[in-house]
Amino acid sequence: MLKIKELHAGYGRLKILRGISLDVSQGTIVALLGGNGTGKSTLLKTISGLLPVMDGSIEFDEKDITNSKPHHIVRSGLVQVTQSKEAYPAMTVEENLMLGAFTRSDKAEIKYDLEGVYSFFPVLKDRRNMLSGTLSGGEVQMLVTGRGLMAKPKMLMLDEPSAALAPKVVLEIFANIYKISQTGVTILLVEQNVRMALLLAQYAYIIRDGHIMIEGKSEELINDPAIKEFFLGGTVTDTSKGLNA
Ligand SMILES: Nc1ncnc2c1ncn2[C@@H]1O[C@H](COP(=O)(O)OP(=O)(O)OP(=O)(O)O)[C@@H](O)[C@H]1O
Ligand SMILES: [Mg+2]
Known part of the structure; x- marks a missing residue:
């Protein structure tokens, strides 16, 4: 591949x-x-x-x-999740996740994939409206990984x-x-x-x-x-x- x-x-x-x-x-x-x-x-x-x-x-x-x-x-x-674990701290968890879909225009599927990420990482769903700056280190790693998944990677x-x-x-x-x-x-x-x-x-x-x-x-x-x-x-x-x- x-x-x-x-x-x-x-x-x-x-x-x-x-x-x-x-x-x-x-x-x-x-x-x-x-x-x-x-x-x-x-x-x-x-x-x-x-x-x-x-x-x-x-x-x-x-x-x-x-x-x-x-x-x-x-x-x-082909999607990379960088080492620096950059989540935008002043944006909510959900806003950060949606950034991952920036190359996509298939709205219905984006919504479906967002739910998919939430079922993968339930803690992100619980925190969807919180600023990502409030997350723990492990949660930020889930967030940046979830953001990568929002690009629909192969x-x-x-x-x-x-x-x-x-x-x-x-x-x-x-x-x-x-x-x-x-x-x-x-x-x-x-x-x-x-x-x-x-x-x-x-x-x-x-x-x-x-x-x-x-x-x-x-x-x-x-x-x-x-x-x-x-x-x-x-x-x-x-x-x-x-x-x-
Ligand atoms: N922006 C940059 N400009 C110049 N040199 C750089 C830059 N970024 C990294 N380097 C150099 O490139 C080499 C490889 O760095 P790289 O970040 O790829 O290592 P790494 O294997 O990812 O290490 P780590 O496990 O610490 O993340 C190092 O010598 C580093 O100093
Ligand atoms: Mg490195």
């Missing part, structure tokens, strides 16, 4: 991604793992059309989207959805990602919680210094001594917590 070939990208003349190739098959959850500053968000931003492609190609749903405009990419069904890219959340909330977030995937939405999941991400995903890529260092089936990676050593060795501190958990 998503096919990335030999992608090079970065900021201005600063190259961060140096030849990334990555595939996500329809209906799967694929994890993209790696430590701080290795290029995970840069990759998602480039796929979303927010950063220019310097070299290589990106194909989504059998169409070339290399250097397509961000709103075209969203409209084609594929959702989630950038560290579990970051900075309490362990109990993290479990809930991962359960929700599983539920979303069960509805047929393909998922590319960026995480530092390596163990949880490998349990959820079928396939994973580990990125380091703008390269794919290792890729493979999750069940193979989770038992790979080299992976354990790499993530437990202190190179990636946050992830080692994930593996120790």
Whole structure:
């Protein structure tokens, strides 16, 4: 569904991604793992059309989207939930959710999908008229994910959805990602919680210094001594917590 070939990208003349190739098959959850500053968000931003492609190609749903405009990419069904978890604090929960539907004009279906998001995240329904600035961290994560769903994605890219959340909330977030995937939405999941991400995903890529260092089936990676050593060795501190958990 998503096919990335030999992608090079970065900021201005600063190259961060140096030849990334990555595939996500329809209906799967694929994890993209790696430590701080290795290029995970840069990759998602480039796929979303927010950063220019310097070299290589990106194909989504059998169409070339290399250097397509961000709103075209969203409209084609490829939607990113950013790491910064930006909900507009002075807007209500429902107003924030409706922003996700900005590329759509099918009013009746938008209303239907809003109810769908509310049945996924009942707490958002309870808080629909509250300012999103009053939500807890876990609720904001649900809100930004719900906003992504309002774009009617075929594929959702989630950038560290579990970051900075309490362990109990993290479990809930991962359960929700599983539920979303069960509805047929393909998922590319960026995480530092390596163990949880490998349990959820079928396939994973580990990125380091703008390269794919290792890729493979999750069940193979989770038992790979080299992976354990790499993530437990202190190179990636946050992830080692994930593996120790
Ligand atoms: N706007 C920017 N301008 C210049 N360099 C940037 C910019 N944003 C990120 N970088 C650099 O690009 C590299 C990769 O950053 P990126 O945000 O992709 O990492 P990441 O893997 O998402 O890390 P994290 O897990 O901390 O979110 C880092 O060296 C970072 O300093
Ligand atoms: Mg990041």
